[in-house]
Amino acid sequence: MNATMQGNSILQLESLAGTKFADCYQCGKCTAGCPRSAHMDKTPHQLIRMVQLGHVEAALKAGAIWQCVSCETCTTRCPKRVDCAAVMDALRQVSYERGVTSKQQAAVVLFQKAFLDSVRRNGRMNEIEMIVQYKLEGFAAIRRLGFLLNGAMLAPRMQMHKKLHIVGEKVRDRGVVRRIFARCMDGTE
């Protein structure tokens, strides 16, 4: 990525996150309070530092942004009012749009995609439909049998407690839902 592209990427990220990277003075409080920082390849303050230094591509490829659970602790405690949670969202969006998401975190990415696809089709998320798509697409990417089978044992218990709804709900006005998705995600009408 050349300098101009870097600059444009940073502007795009700042616009999406609604926050300035220059505001961060690297105090580390976000990393200190993040429940997942011990499992991240790059911790929250490190990701912001990378963008400050112009290493945007490396930040977009980090697995950390998909390990984030969006708990908003970082944003709440930041002394400089940097919206760190929004920065993570921005990194995720740009990473996804450019197709450079971390391979190790494929499961997380595909889950979100399956979720949105289900909403796009039905207006509401249909759990079984979503899980089926997630498991199939995930297996294609990860190729581990454990992935396919994991969680399957929950199904009978859920059925016992009448929590398993095989057929999901559809809203009446599905057209507007599809148009909203098209406008937001595809940039088309």
Place this chain on the structure above:
Amino acid sequence: MSQRVNLGYYPGCSLHGSSDDYQQSLTACFGALGASFKELDDWICCGATAAHMLNRKLSIALPARNLALAAQQGCDELVAPCSMCSMQLKKAQRAMAMDAALAEEIGIIVEAKPGGTRVLNLLQAFDRVGMETIKAAVKEPLKDLKVACYYGCLLTRPPEVVEFDDCEQPESMEKIVAALGATPVKWNYKTECCGAGMTLANEEAVLELSRMILADAAAHEAQCIAVACPMCHVNLDMKQSAVEARYKTRYDMTIYYLCDLVGLALGLTPKALGIDRHFVGRKA
């Protein structure tokens, strides 16, 4: 009982799906408190975690569409019992309030004008009904019940969005639990994340985070944990046996929705409240 409270109701996908025990409990409990819930007609998914992770505009548009429906349907107050839904609705509202250009753009995208409906999470819904009403309606105080009040992430923060209770040391749930005659315990994990919607996508994270919550509640002698969010309930209740298996320990911790506890104190039966549909059997 004071005058009837009429509230709009936004269930969200979970409460019509695998967490419809929450809806069952909610309806029974608030019905007994004299509040009626009118479900928003033809509501759509709020976008939950997936939308804000992958597309910012979508994460505002989907909730905005629901806010527009609420305005069209004459709904002044909308209860969203799932804290992810209530957070997304509130965030979208705030983003549009602070950026007129964005509000206009979203209005075009969702083909309607999002309104200023007041969005309430479960705690705010109880607050709306009123502490006096709740206290007066208690028939069977939950004496000797030690409850760990679990807020999770999105009920109190970020503080500028939620504008309710203190985000570091909240007490609103404890007040309700105490009014029911139970004893809220002092513990360390009341606002720590459980892993939220990552149950399927990142099970490791959920197991680790949920374990710390269960362990701390147990260490502080809680007999049960009260939650106000379907994802928290799934992670702490449905996945409790997975946590136990992974970390080779037992918790046997009953996980109540807050409205379960209120309902029980009001004299409703566990079956009516859907408590028998929880995975971890009721121990306390």
Place this chain on the structure above:
Amino acid sequence: MARIGVFVCWCGENIARTVDVDRVVQEVAKLPGVRCAVNYKYTCSDPGQAMIREKIVSDKLDGVVVASCSPHMHLKTFRKTAQAAGLNPYLLEMANIREQCSWVHHDRDQATAKAIELIRLAVAKVKNDHALEPIKVPVTRRAMVVGGGVAGIQAALDIADAGYEVVMVERDPSIGGKMAGLSETFPTLDCSQCILTPRMVDVGQHPRIKLYTYSEVEAVEGFVGNFEITIRQKARYVDVTKCTGCGECSKVCPLKKNKSEFDFGMGMRPAIYMPFPQAVPARPVIDKNVCAKLIRNGCGLCEKKCAAGAINFEDTDRLVKEKVGAVVLATGFKLYDIGKKDGKIAGYGEYGYGKYKDVIDSLQFERLVSASGPTNGEIKRPSDGKTPKNVVFISCVGSRDNAKGLPYCSKICCMYTAKHTMLYKHKVHEGQAHVFYMDIRSGGKGYDEFVRRAIEQDGAKYYRGRVSKITEQDGKLIVRGADTLSGEPVTIEAEMVVLASAMQPADGVTQLAQKLNVGYDEFGFLMEGHPKLRPVETNAAGVYICGAAQAPKDIPESVAQASAAASKVLITLASSELTREPEIAHIDEKICAACYRCYEACPYHAIEKAEVRTPRGVFVKHTARVNAGLCMGCGTCVAVCPSKSADIEGFTEQETYAMVASLI
């Protein structure tokens, strides 16, 4: 007929490069009333000034225009020159053809034309100038120092040693301030009380220092050289003239468990108490909020026990007036209230201060470490009295935090935190200190070496990052922080946590500042006259500031500023008369309608409501009158006066019209 001399300066190249000074002289010589017009390379130099003096005498000039630099630079210089030649200094004007002409324009013709116009204006003005005499204001040659901490003590001693009487007003029962409560001071680890108490005793015993303790400034009237200040002496309920300081009263007082202010809540004191053993004055005071006798007429044991009969439950507050010529504000600081919401300062709920007993702030830790403190200098946990084996020190709590409301750095915390780690290690040999910091600010003499000593020799562990949350488990405090240098989160299990909280100005300082017309910033720190060149003066004449009241600072800086403020006071008190510039407002009492709009509008409260009386004392009319001691010549009264009776000497409306007319 006017006889004006115009002197056009080259200012070396600064003016002459852009302005054709020869042509200027040619043109301005033609102006009516101009007797002579010359140009010179460096008019402010000695030969330049000599030339002006010669011309004033030889050409019998009755007005001078110097066309050169800004009046800010050399107006005083040239006025002295005129005076030396026998010309009233207020009959000299400057035309700024440098900053306002040659320095900002490039076109030679245009710049030269502008210079000529500027001189034309100045000539028109000087033709309308009147001779003015400086105003003399009598001076009360005494000073007041508000605040008895180390800064106030230093200022008071300097002024008193120079031979002037000083009135010191201190709010607490004893002087000494925060320094009296410290254990040791950086970077020498001197015992704080040992170096301060001799000074305190000097103040208490100084023949020229009148000490009011347990007192506050109630009201201020007057102006520089002539302040009349009302002091409220709060009731001690102890007659300090009879009391011998034996301390028997405190021993018999049954109400022993009140949180000690001196120990910042770490220890207890009785209802009748001396704040600390070395207090000056060494006399007790009764806390009227808890004393059983004062509240419900019970007890009274101290009165019975007192051999000197010094207890007086009938005591009341007393109001005393003192006349002084100058005031020094040395009101010091307080620490930020962690965990509380105070308007927009949001508190730190995530650190559990106030919730967990073993999370304390830095001044509280000082009292634990102090040999005369509540634990006799042993570091013990407030919760169970055990010795902590691991102590976490957190820097920047409340400071450098835009979200919680205080964006500034409190300057001293990096140094005292290093000091705390060393004092802790010296007392608890097997203990481990952990410090979470963002930066190390150690710019003073020997300061950086001091911090390195804490790390390299006394083994303090420093982690570069903030702490996100503190929780308590099994009697230990779990501190979740980060180390950004390694990029990792860091969790420490400690038995005690010390928060280095922000420095704020003392409570009530903004009300005091308003009484004295002293400005303060959004945080309440008193405003200096100029951040670089006038650090201990204020914009209120005769009022000076020093110490932490002005901005966060340490003891050496406070002492230096205190002496600086004292030197300014000595200048003010140097003679029995103060000279002020006469370019102030004047009200024509014949025309004044006494509508008092000027009185309302004056930002310096320099206008008085007065009466015009005949020599026999018969009342003629009401009028407004300018107090020559207070007026700063801002012109607000002139702007609001509907009858045009207010005007500024040296900048009259007539002059202004004449200047404008000369251009048309």
